[in-house]
Structures are given as C-alpha cells and as structure tokens.
Amino acid sequence: MGNAASNPIGVEWFGLVMGLGFVLSFGYWCTDFLVVQRAMAANSMSAARRTPLIAAVPKMLMPFLVILPGMLALVVGQEAPKPRRDVAATPAAAVATLAGNPGGAAVQATATPRAPQAIVERSRGIIPPKIDPATGEPLRDNRGRLVLDYDLATPMMLVKFFPAGLLGLGLTALLASFMSGMAGNVTAFNTVWTYDIYQSYIRPGQSDGHYLRMGRIATVFGIAISLAAAYAAASFNNIMELLQLVFAFVNAPLFATFALGMFWKRATGHGAFTGLLSGTLAAAVHHGLTLPAGAHAGIKGGYFGVLQTFPSELAQTFWTAIAAFTTCFVVTIAVSLLTKPRPDEEMKGLVYALTPIQKDADEPWHRRPAALGAVVLVAAVALNFLFW
Amino acid sequence: MRLDIRWPIGLMFAILGALLAVYGGVTLGRPGTAPAGVPINLYWGLVMLAFGLLMLAGATGKKKED
DSSP: OOSGGGSTTOOOHHIIIIIIIIIIHHHHHHHOHHHHHHHHTOSSHHHHHHHHHHHHHHHHTHHHHHTHHHHHHHHHTTSOOOOOOSTTOSHHHHHHHHTTOOTHHHHHHHHOOHHHHHHHHHSSTTOOBOBOTTTOSBOBOTTSOBOBOGGGHHHHHHHHHOOTTHHHHHHHHHHHHHHHHHHHHHHHHHHIIIIIIIIIIISTTOOHHHHHHHHHHHHHHHHHHHHHHHHHHTTSSSHHHHHHHHHHHHHHHHHHHHHHHHHOTTOOHHHHHHHHHHHHHHHHHHHHHEEETTOOTBTTBOTTOOSEEESSHHHHHHHHHHHHHHHHHHHHHHHHHHSOOOOGGGGTTTSGGGSOOOOOTTSOGGGOHHHHHHHHHHHHHHHHHHTO | OOOOTHHHHHHHHHHHHHHHHHHHHHTTTOTTSOTTSSOHHHHHHHHHHHHHHHHHHHHHHHHHHO
C-alpha cells in the first residue's frame, strides 16, 4: 500500500483514503439523492437518522454479491466441461446468448458451436472475453491479453447453475433490482429538476399542472440520458469504474458544499454555487488532462491533452474526486468570505451550531443512532481485518 | 388505512415459493433440473415459502395486538 506500484489499482494510500475513503464515500452516503431520499421519507427525525445506518448493513455485504460471483466464475469453469444437451448449458452457447445476440443466434450456436468454442478456450473460467462491437473479435489490452467481460460473471453463473424455474426467479430478481434502482434515480432526477431548479429559479409561481407536465418531460429526458449513459458505460471494463467517475464529478464537489453548508454558518449561497460550479469544472479539467494507462483520449479522459497517466481508471477517478472536492471546498470558503453573511436567525435549523441537538438517551439502545453507528463501524473494521 | 408491508412481502414470497417448490417436486430427478447436483428448485422454493409464511405470521400476529 506504501507506493502505487505495489497494488493492482495503482493507487497509493493517500489517494485511496482521501479519494475513496473520504470524498467518494462521504459524498455517496451524505449527498446521493437515492440515499437521502429514503431518509426524507422517514416518519420521524429519529427514524431518519437511523436510515443510513441500517442501510449500511446490507451495503457492507455488497462485496459478497459483486466480487464473489466474479471470483467463483473464474475458477468454476476450470474443470473439464461436460457436454450437455440443454440450451445455453454449454459455455459456448451461453457466450453466444449473452454476448449480445440472443434469440436466433443462440439456437444456431447450439447447433454449430465451432466459432464461439474458440473464444471459450481462450477465456478463463466461465467468463467470456469482451467482444469488440465493431469487429466482432475478442478485445485485447495493449499487452495482448484478453479483456474479460466481468459484467457477465453473474449472468454466466445463473445460466450455469440455475435450472429452469430458479433461473426465471433469478432473472426476475435481477430485473426487479434494476427497475427499482432506475425508478429511484428517475424520481430523484425529475424531483430535483422540477422542484429545486425549475420551480425555484426558472418559472416560479405556476400551476400544479404546469409542474406536473414539466416533471413528465424531465422523466422522459432523464430516461433518454440514462440510455445514452448505458452506451457510454459499455466502454468501461466494469460498471463500478464508471459509477465512481460519475460520483467524482457530481457527488465529490456536492459533498464539500454540504459539509460547509451544514457546519460553517459563515458559508453563503453565492459561495456554495461558485464552489460547486468550480468543483465540477475542476473534475472535468483533471479528468481531461489525465488518462489511465492503455486508454485512448475520449470518454476515459485526456480530452484536453495528457499531462499525467494513471495506472488504472480507479486511481484516476480517486484523484479526480480529490481535485473536485478540494477546489469546491477552497472556492466556497473564499467566495463566502467575500460576500455578505446571513444573520444567525435565518440559519436556525440549517447549520449544526444553531440547531438544537436531538436527544435520544431515553430510547432503547437499538434505536439510538450512536449505538447503531458504533455497531456498523465495528462490523466494517472486523470485515476489513477478515478479508485483509 | 395503513398497509402492513409484511402482507405484500409475505404473499409474494409464499406464492412464488409454493410455485417453485411444487415445480421442483414434480420435476425431481429429471435431467437438467439440478445443474450443481442439488434439486435447487425444490429446496429454494421451500426456503421462500417458509420466509413468506413467517412474514404472513408476523402480519396476522400484529393485527391481534391492535
């Protein structure tokens, strides 16, 4: 961990702790609308404070869900594959089914498994290599190694180990979780746009019907953006890398704004807005001037010219987040000090120092945020030691 | 009217679990139903059914308290 060359992500301890541990994590838990939205729906202040702590428990188990299937998929295919009759039960047919041509092509592949079989032989486990959409050939990195499509690890495991029946249930569960995440994000998008931007700044004082119509338009627009984002995501090795990059652009500066707004009563609206804008710009500048090793300038950065090359996408993202957070933090403070402060009376309930502290000493321990937080913290430390 | 969330959860898991368990029981031993060597349709159906019934038991039990 001491230097960047000794770990596969290629990031030193400061970039990891500050970039991922502080900026991106706090940004996600404290400002991400999907998380905050849940707390806003709580029926009391006490329940709202418990919401993220309870949510942290399943979130801690996420690695079992996203990393374990990939690791298993790498090794399960190692034993000699048994020839089988059912559709998509052989890795070759499954590759054809899942690599983007379901339906007719899958049936054809079962009958003549020659071409996909060659791909399977060169991949590891049951994870197929990524296919270049332009040529139809397996992708290789700059060192000539196959690029494996880890996004397909879970689907491949489903196809290999689930019989008809449970397979349907598994796919339904996957789809349900996609739809729930999509629904939450689309709701967040049209709410923030219609209420917080359109109604507050662009067209205040219109009828409910007007805002409802605008909300619907925002929904359609939001879904169109997410479709475009899906195509952009295809050029990343896995979805997590793109997600972290988006967080670095959006959540990292927002976290600096939130933190200053909540804990520093001198912060002003002009300072927050300028800081947020410059933080996002700083993310774009940093991302545009750097490039992960082996990537071409474009969606992965380097669009303003390449000043520095990072060993991996994640290392670049962590530093982008640090740049965005620091810029927003500094600019917000500077601009706030230059603008007129708000009187304390207007800040009651908004800033920590001017808000009465919640009392929860008479609640049972399992309803107190501090106790729950301690449990979650101990569990997180224990898991880290367990899987060091 | 406030809907106890355990009703929809319990009903969904109980119905899907019963379906899966019955299907797994009927097709027991047929080729292709146990890719990993375990009749997983039957077992997982029973697990889901048990969870669904537990939720329903909680929902009906609460009604008596009120």
